[in-house]
């Protein structure tokens with residue numbers, strides 16, 4: 001025993017609990033939801049256990065079960081059947097938002113993703129310009145603000161633009177600063193990187209970029225993984241334009257960014273444990289090479305340690321079960 005110093009505080013679960021610096025309460029989690037137009041029955045999303053592409057009925061049943069289990073905060077992705085190049089129609093998703101609000105009232109907190117990639121024929125997050133090699137920023141921002149406005153009017157508590165266009169936070173905030181909508185929050189995907197960890201999501205949201213365009217990927221609008229300074233500038237801009245909540249996405253490979261940005265800016269910080277990150281954990285556990293609950297808790301603890309106030313996770317239901325009320 002002689003010479004033992006640091007290990008004294010590790011010796012049993014009681015003293016470890018007392019010494020713990022980072023808390024992981026279950027009310028910090030947001031559960032993503034997908035609702036897809038034209039589905040006769042819900043279908044599983046590949047790679048993400050327990051996550052489905054829902055139709056209106058199955059969505060209501062899912063949220064009903066979630067609320068009964070204490071899961072109350074959601075991020076909704078609406079996937080319309082009708083794909084266009086411009087003149088988008090936000091009514092499918094807005095109708096889903098209104099139905100959830102009517103049915104669940106203040107029992108749920110509902111954020112709604114705002115983007116165009118589930119609505120465009122080519123899967124890009126905006127309107128292509130005449131060259132079809134670039135996204136037209138101004139026209140895209142206008143369409144995003146209109147969509148955000150529809151979701152807010154339908155009863156969203158929060159709108160979350162994930163497109164990465166310039167100036168969209170300001171445009172959305174200005175649109176929402178009218179009587180009755182001034183309390184709607186804007187959560188900005190501010191530090192969203194051009195990542196390979198979005199695979200299952202693109203299946204769930206019909207948003208794989210490239211078809212019918214020479215623009216094959218989202219490199220011209222999402223942040224280069226080698227450019228943390230771009231993430232800082234983007235977050236500073238979005239804070240200035242009125243974002244209430246800022247986000248880093250993906251989570252685990254960008255913990256350094258989360259740690260430094262959450263120190264630099266006082267807004268609440270969200271982290272998005274993306275579909276690819278979640279699928280990686282499930283594959284590891286599924287191969288018998290790790291324990292899924294333990295992997296989840298370790299990654300979530302890392303997010304909290306790095307400064308995340310809230311965690312968007314496909315396994316938010318699991319968090320509730322593991323961590324309790």
Ligand code: PBG
Nearest residue numbers: 115162163197198201274275276
């Ligand atoms: C696109 C969008 C993406 C995600 C949410 N909205 C990524 C992308 O397709 O580039 C990622 C979510 C995930 O992987 O879980 N607007």
Ligand code: ZN
Nearest residue numbers: 115116117125
């Ligand atoms: Zn998009």
